[in-house]
Amino acid sequence: MVDALVDAVHAAYPRLSHRYYSMKAKWLGLDTLMHYDRNALLPKADDRKIPWDEAKATVLNAYSRFSPDMAGIAERFFDNNWIDAPVRPGKAPGAFAHPTVPSAHPYVLVNYQGKTRDVMTLAHELGHGVHQVLAGPNGALMAPTPLTLAETASVFGKMLTFRSLLNSAKDDHTRKIMLASKVKDMINTVVRQITFYTFEYRVHLERREGELISDRLGEI
Numbered sequence: 001m002v003d004a005l006v007d008a009v010h011a012a013y014p015r016l017s018h019r020y021y022s023m024k025a026k027w028l029g030l031d032t033l034m035h036y037d038r039n040a041l042l043p044k045a046d047d048r049k050i051p052w053d054e055a056k057a058t059v060l061n062a063y064s065r066f067s068p069d070m071a072g073i074a075e076r077f078f079d080n081n082w083i084d085a086p087v088r089p090g091k092a093p094g095a096f097a098h099p100t101v102p103s104a105h106p107y108v109l110v111n112y113q114g115k116t117r118d119v120m121t122l123a124h125e126l127g128h129g130v131h132q133v134l135a136g137p138n139g140a141l142m143a144p145t146p147l148t149l150a151e152t153a154s155v156f157g158k159m160l161t162f163r164s165l166l167n168s169a170k171d172d173h174t175r176k177i178m179l180a181s182k183v184k185d186m187i188n189t190v191v192r193q194i195t196f197y198t199f200e201y202r203v204h205l206e207r208r209e210g211e212l213i214s215d216r217l218g219e220i
């Protein structure tokens, strides 16, 4: 299964990431895209600040259009203060949903700063949260899931929210920027992770034969 996944992603490099990165190089006025520019913001990206209440409404409406039950579970996170949202000194960076134990309830941590991607992150973590609530009745031994399954729920919640943000985009230009950034995220989720995997796989294979010096690591 892993080999099939890796082969499929490798085979798709030319028509997905290679094509996207050469388009992106053109948008940025470069001949070749450097590694550090892969995630550069596109010119004229929407930088409006989205208030927390609007983010909440966006995610709940998007969820509700798919399933009112799903939105109802997500709403509990807001009503019961299960989300640590604001940025403050000393707080852990990033975002996660922690299931704690099935007899309690999950907690979500985000660092909300009002960017479109922060709304998506909220939608992502609440996808985990809803899944964790629904998996709770399976009990402490059966509720936890492998990452592959866990990310299905969160990416799904995020896609629902992306769809609804896209539908309400103010013009075509904004829609294109949003789609470009979604493609970038998908490439990061799938292609980049496979390249990390491929790198580590090769390193471990060669390390079996002896020590690796930094130059060799660089070549790999």
Ligand SMILES: [Zn+2]
Pocket (backbone or CB within 6 Å): 124, 128, 150, 151, 154
């Ligand atoms: Zn996740």
